[in-house]
Amino acid sequence: MTYAAITGWGACMPPAVLTNADLATFLDTSDDWIISRTGMKERRVSHVPAIELSTVAAARALACANLPADDVDLIIYGSCSYDEAVPNCASGVQLNLGATHAASMDVNTACTSFLYGLITATAMIRTGVVKNAVVIGVELITHYMDWSDRNVAVLFGDGAAAVVLQASEKESGVIGSIIGCNAEARPSLRVRGIGCGYAGRGITLGDTIWDFDGQVIFKRAVKAMSGASARVMQECGVTAGQIDLVVPHQANLRIIESVAKYAGIPMERVMLTVQKYGNMSAATVPVALVEALETGRVKPGSLLLMTGFGGGLTWASLLVRWGDRVTPLGATDRALPPCTKTALEMVNEIRAKQDPHGRSAAGLMSAEFTEKQPAG
Numbered sequence: 136m137t138y139a140a141i142t143g144w145g146a147c148m149p150p151a152v153l154t155n156a157d158l159a160t161f162l163d164t165s166d167d168w169i170i171s172r173t174g175m176k177e178r179r180v181s182h183v184p185a186i187e188l189s190t191v192a193a194a195r196a197l198a199c200a201n202l203p204a205d206d207v208d209l210i211i212y213g214s215c216s217y218d219e220a221v222p223n224c225a226s227g228v229q230l231n232l233g234a235t236h237a238a239s240m241d242v243n244t245a246c247t248s249f250l251y252g253l254i255t256a257t258a259m260i261r262t263g264v265v266k267n268a269v270v271i272g273v274e275l276i277t278h279y280m281d282w283s284d285r286n287v288a289v290l291f292g293d294g295a296a297a298v299v300l301q302a303s304e305k306e307s308g309v310i311g312s313i314i315g316c317n318a319e320a321r322p323s324l325r326v327r328g329i330g331c332g333y334a335g336r337g338i339t340l341g342d343t344i345w346d347f348d349g350q351v352i353f354k355r356a357v358k359a360m361s362g363a364s365a366r367v368m369q370e371c372g373v374t375a376g377q378i379d380l381v382v383p384h385q386a387n388l389r390i391i392e393s394v395a396k397y398a399g400i401p402m403e404r405v406m407l408t409v410q411k412y413g414n415m416s417a418a419t420v421p422v423a424l425v426e427a428l429e430t431g432r433v434k435p436g437s438l439l440l441m442t443g444f445g446g447g448l449t450w451a452s453l454l455v456r457w458g459d460r461v462t463p464l465g466a467t468d469r470a471l472p473p474c475t476k477t478a479l480e481m482v483n484e485i486r487a488k489q490d491p492h493g494r495s496a497a498g499l500m501s502a503e504f505t506e507k508q509p510a511g
């Protein structure tokens with residue numbers, strides 16, 4: 136039987152740090168509130184486009200796997216942040232890498248985009264469609280954040296990471312997965328102002344209003360991730376005691392704690408980055424995976440539980456069997472250009488271009504976007 140082993144990994148975190156204190160300079164919020172409600176202390180703000188973050192992450196993952204770009208058959212760009220919608224962003228990464236033989240596609244399931252991409256690439260390798268794939272989880276949310284809305288502006292950050300998958304006869308990579316979507320709750324997480332439904336309304340990217348019912352999302356996230364994790368473990372005949380490390384979506388420390396509790400897995404066996412990077416949507420799981428590898432928390436043969444949820448509300452839980460190698464085969468010099476501004480300076484520049492009070496929320500909505508908000 137063919138498996139899709141994870142043979143390379145690499146992250147690319149933008150260097151500029153936005154602290155809770157920075158946010159409090161323009162929002163009615165505080166370090167205490169943000170830490171106690173979310174666990175977040177800092178997040179990153181990118182000075183480069185999402186394709187560039189993705190390129191560096193993917194180049195590092197390829198060097199780690201010692202796989203020439205020419206041998207890549209498939210690139211999946213998992214994200215809901217697009218530098219461009221047409222052409223897709225995966226093709227931009229392909230061009231930058233020189234991966235001339237790669238098919239290239241974008242997968243957008245919001246925060247679960249990397250997990251959905253990982254499952255898609257795994258299925259394509261296991262069925263013989265491709266042999267070598269790069270799967271990216273990236274997000275550049277700071278550019279379409281509504282910086283006037285404290286309900287969401289404190290939660291998100293930018294980042295990217297990628298993995299290389301290669302066909303293998305040994306049991307490794309994704310060995311089980313459960314995915315789904317609770318579409319009746321889609322109005323609880325919506326970024327209004329991006330997409331064709333808003334065309335002709337004089338709205339530009341970045342000029343957004345976020346519908347974000349934190350408590351509805353919170354409860355549904357815990358339920359969906361806990362249910363999917365229990366199911367995938369049951370289907371694979373795995374008990375909580377056999378999970379070496381949980382690599383969860385990092386939307387809120389309290390959500391992660393609840394999911395771990397339901398799964399019966401102590402927090403010592405959960406990888407956390409939420410305090411440093413906030414919610415990077417599709418990038419949270421791969422960035423946490425890379426940090427887990429770099430800090431020795433993934434061992435040869437480790438069994439990992441990855442779980443996430445996001446807009447849609449999409450959700451996914453995967454079991455990943457790690458292979459024999461937990462150290463990179465190589466490295467690359469590829470890196471981001473230096474950042475000459477502080478995170479707060481960059482955010483203030485974005486804020487200056489936004490027009491949060493010049494339009495009404497209702498004015499951005501078309502009839503088909505006004506579904507009723509579900510109860511929690």
Ligand code: UT7
Pocket residue numbers: 163164165168169172173246285286289348349350352353356386387390414416444445446
């Ligand atoms: O990746 C998927 C995306 N999303 C999520 O996973 C988010 C899921 N939800 C959550 O993480 C939490 O619901 C939040 C962190 C978003 C909010 O925490 P909460 O404990 O549910 O707070 P809340 O929304 O009930 O707000 C409590 C209070 C409110 O004030 P009142 O009405 O009690 O006076 C808010 O107005 O906190 C206020 N508040 C803030 N105060 C200071 C809301 N945002 C802030 C803020 N700073 N940034």
